[in-house]
Amino acid sequence: MTNPNPVSGSPDKEPATEAQEARGEARATPTAPAGDTERQVPATATKQPAAGEPRPSLGKLFLDNLWAANTVTVTVLAVVLAMLVGAVLIIVSDPEVLATYSYITARPADALNASWTVVSEAYANLFKGAIFDPDAVGFTAVMGPISETLTYTAPLVFTGLSVALAFRGGLFNIGAQGQATIGVILAAVAGFALPLPPGVHLLVALIAGALGGALWGFIPGILKARTGAHEVINTIMLNYVAIYFLSWIIIQGGVQNPDRADAISKPVDSSAQLPRLLGDNLRVHAGILLAVLATWFIAWLLNRSTLGFELRAVGENPDAARTAGISVTKTYVLVMATAGLLAGLGGSNMVLGSTANALTPLVIAQIGFDGILVALLGRVRPWGVLLAALLFGALQAGGNRMQSYSGISLELVTVLQALIVIFIAAPALVKAIFQLRAARAARLQTSLAKGW
């Protein structure tokens, strides 16, 4: 009862094996759990037509597969659905547009036009701010949106990887926010307190941030291993401990900026700043390169290292791992510390990059919580996380432009992000809405539920 066949349909595999999986699923179908009816159908959808039957055209086959509920289709449709809900929110919150609906029976075109105008303008600005503005002239203006997108992407990659790695090890790290907070504190303090030469200084600051995060991840890990205390509760609690610690340390002598009365620390020395990639006018910095490096490393760790093997085995089936001689408790501690390390690096990015150069109470914004969404959207695979972070980074960057040009508040981006993940988390819902041909259920690996 407690763990109803978490096996079939988990997307938590390497892409290479997925095709076989789909075929394997056909045979495995009878074992699918009752109540998960949407998965009963798949067999027919992907099966190659039998020899005797007329072969459907390639085009039809392509369309069939496209409209089948695979990971990409569900993701795209989830984004579309989220944008639709967002559009509704834009319309109902615009008093002028809403006014046209009061006489919609008389002149429906007015209402539709007004709605179209406000929504299309908002989303056009979102696009222009995130990817490319056709009216832009000059290198800086043309590259601006991409630069912004990448700037927002970098920290999200780290926190997304942090959450994803823990997921793969069977743990739910809600504490990326706290780990990033401790990370940003140590990175910043190392960044302005240590007199070191350029390069070395940056390295030391990054290491300090990483270690801070690792420590904050280690605590729930060791508590889980030693006492069985649920990591979800402890990471939530540690988030807030970290936040209060941040707000305390900012106003301490030696940390607080002596020229300012408000809660802000001294600025990080330029010797500890991540170099900018495209000149001083564009904000994109080397953090994004580190993020790609980290993605590569985590992908290697998961798939090509003995540690990753242990981690995945523990995550998928701790009983079998234990029986095969893998220490489950040790793995839990290691997973949480590594996850914390990644989140700590994500936090460091916020103060060593171009986003800010000093600690403030909100210096890391929501990157820890966004990391959870990024990890889920990226299907808890490293390169998937990178892509998801790119999408979220683009939404953030575009959201800024949408806010200043169309007056649509940045919160809409949060709404879109949350909605996308909700739709992704329940592919059955997306399928029901779009009447998708059910192929392999692109189900999230969210069957971690173990209770408290």
Added chain:
Amino acid sequence: MSTTAVPEVAVTAVDEGFWTRTRKAGAVLLALGVLAAVLFGALATGQQARFTLSETEGGAALEINGTIGAILFGVIAAAAGAALLAGVPKRWFTLLLGAGLVAFVLSFLCWQVSAAPEGRNFMPLVNVVRGTFILALPLIFGALAGVLCERSGVVNVAIEGQLLMGAFSGALFGSISGSVWVGLVAAAIGGAFISLLLAVFAIRYLVDQVVMGIVLNLLAVGVTGFLYERLMQTDAAKYNSAPRFSNWEIPLLKDIPLIGPALFRGNIFLYLGLLLVLVIHLALFRTRWGLRTRSVGEHPTAADTLGVKVLRLRYRNVIMAGLVAGVGGASYTLALYSFTKNMIGGKGFIALAALIFGRWSPTGALLAALFFGFADQLATYLGAIGSSIPSQFLAMLPYLATILAVAGLVGKVRAPAADGKPYIKG
């Protein structure tokens, strides 16, 4: 079959040794007490520490010399710890532990109050008690929402979102209609909207409940923040000026010294919250609904074999939880403040902590919420008297206490057995 000697071997293996839980707690308390007596006693000044039974410096007061008080209460705490360490009957455990901790806090207060600058070395107890309850209010509602959900086996991490949505829709519809009652109903529905989403996705679509809770929190932050900027900021008079519930004084009760002025001369939500604690407690442990709810949270299969409709009950309870949390949100916008972005600010998570710290029981949650509220109020007070204790560390207290509780250092915390596990028949 000559293995008669064997059984005895194993029976002894159960022995916990000298360091039982009681003894460990006693040792910690003893250490705290000694620390209080020595450190607080040394730091306290010879000034009187005054605890006034009013809102100001004047009026009747309890007074004690700061140094003497700090040492005296520290010694009391240490004595309670020593008693636990020495080994006392089990039924004394809670009492002694509670007394010891209270004494420790009093010792701390004696130091702080006596060390405050001249003219500020008093603690107005009415304010402190009232502040404690007011600050605990959202925690009480939130934790009750958690109790309703989790007792029937659905993890509710979305308390924050439910409170926020309640606060928002209370403010919005209260403003539009100009009626507090419309606002209250709207707030309840707003909270229930979030919990309905939680129920549908967790029960129907089997999405991990923690994941769903986290995402719903973000959704609530986004939606309310977006609409706040679009509607409330552009036209605050129309959309963000909800009427407030006026103060209700309760006859007789309001005249009780200390408690009366602190609690029974004001906030309707406070009465509602305390009433709900009582009602939910009784319902949970005395009614058919409560019995079934608890059985579904502990062992849904057993409940099912006896004809209890597991899923239907879970839906119902989760939605009720949303209603309660929504009202809790309204305790902000229909009584105290106008709506601002993300105004719940993590109180939903402290409510979750209170729920866990209170061991999933309504009365436990109330006590935990009051404890957390007191820590919050104390931080404010210490700030006001210019104390050297950073308020941030007091603010951490609820979270640290919960971590200790979950790690098993402060008694055993056990969630309902089926909490967080979807029920699939067959």
Added chain:
Amino acid sequence: MEPGEIHALLGENGAGKSTLMNVLYGLYQPDEGEILVDGKPLKLKGPSDAIAAGIGMVHQHFMLVPVFTVAENVMLGAEQVRGPFAGILDRRRARREVAEVSERYNLRVDPDAVIEDLPVGIQQRVEIVKALTRDVDLLILDEPTAVLTPQETEELLTVMRSLKAAGKSIVFITHKLGEVKAIADRITVIRRGKTVGTAEPSASRDELAALMVGRSVRLTVDKKPAEPGKPILEIAGLVVDDDRQVRAVDGIDLTVRAGEVLGVAGVQGNGQTELIEAIMGLRPTLAGTVSLDGEVVNGWSTKKVLRAGVGYVPEDRSVDGLVKEFSVAENLVLDIYDRPPFGKGLSLKPDAIGKSAKERIEQFDIRTSSADAAVGTLSGGNQQKVIVARELSRPLKLFIAAQPTRGVDVGSIEFIHSRVIRERDIGTAVMVVSSELDEVIGLADRIAVMYRGRIIGIVGPDTPREEIGLLMAGITPDTATPTADSPANEDEA
């Protein structure tokens, strides 16, 4: 079923007894066929229908809420309420009801005791009380004695007699012959989902045992006589508890020699699982020693035990044996991934893993679309072959296989059996634990029968199966020597 009758349903594990009764209780829906009550066909949509029809069931795994009191468990689902507001529980009445039923049928329980504090025997009593307060006419007891001590069993039989005297019908599901003979009015024997015979309790034990275990499916394994060498696994006075801190292994002495197969027979739940887990370092030992090739291995980590040359096929392959989401190749190195050539330092060598996987797939005839297919997509037999292949691919001193062919097709069974014998022939000590008597008889050179955490007898493979069947049921016939730990008996095989 007649009123006031005790009808025993006798059969081995997995014969389909429990499934039949779950259908009768409305938990499962029948694929075809119908149920007649008082001559009328009955359609059961759920347990509430069954309760309404007067059918009560005591499940093998109790359906009791552990943190509730006895009275609360009894009233759940059929609560009596009172008071001005609807829904206030009438606890006093519930308590009275429990007391009444306890009195009437001589089932002493304290209505205010909390279930988790009660011993298993009393918990079962609560289950019976629960059914009786619902006025059932037909009570199904699913393996009620599996978890009881002999004294508790005796008390249960007394209760059943008094229920019978009160006119209740009882279906008594079991695999224990002695109890059946002691209590049943009529006996139906089930094997592999079919009724194979009906008997009167006067039938002899031998007859019943023969019906129950059958003769037809005896598997033959070609093997030479064993040439036992030096003792490899030596267990002395081992005591182990199960997860609920109940004694599971109760002082076992056992030796397995190089080049022989020791079969451990016994009805499941008699401590076999805990015995093996203790050997493997998966479960703490409370007393006694386990030595491997002369070295005491108590307290070793599982990894160390495995590395010392022990191969292990766990009894539940999907829980303990395989990571289903992992590929066949990955599962084939699940316990040697960090050893050359598969891993070096931190890095994993996918090429070596893939290459070795291809060889194993070939050698062990694992039917899979590729080495990269997730193991969960394979059939049960092929999944099992993956485990066997993994464990037999390194030099072993001791090979422990628990239920090696459970849920496995006939072809794979033969293959696995032949590999086990081959391993024996190269001089490995082999221990096979199985609740399939045929398998144990076919493979073993010596058979140890476990009953209630003890070795009740060690016999040769040529012992009549009825005799072993009786041992499994805890009955020591005069011919078999009941002493497990006398050295003479050890040498007999």
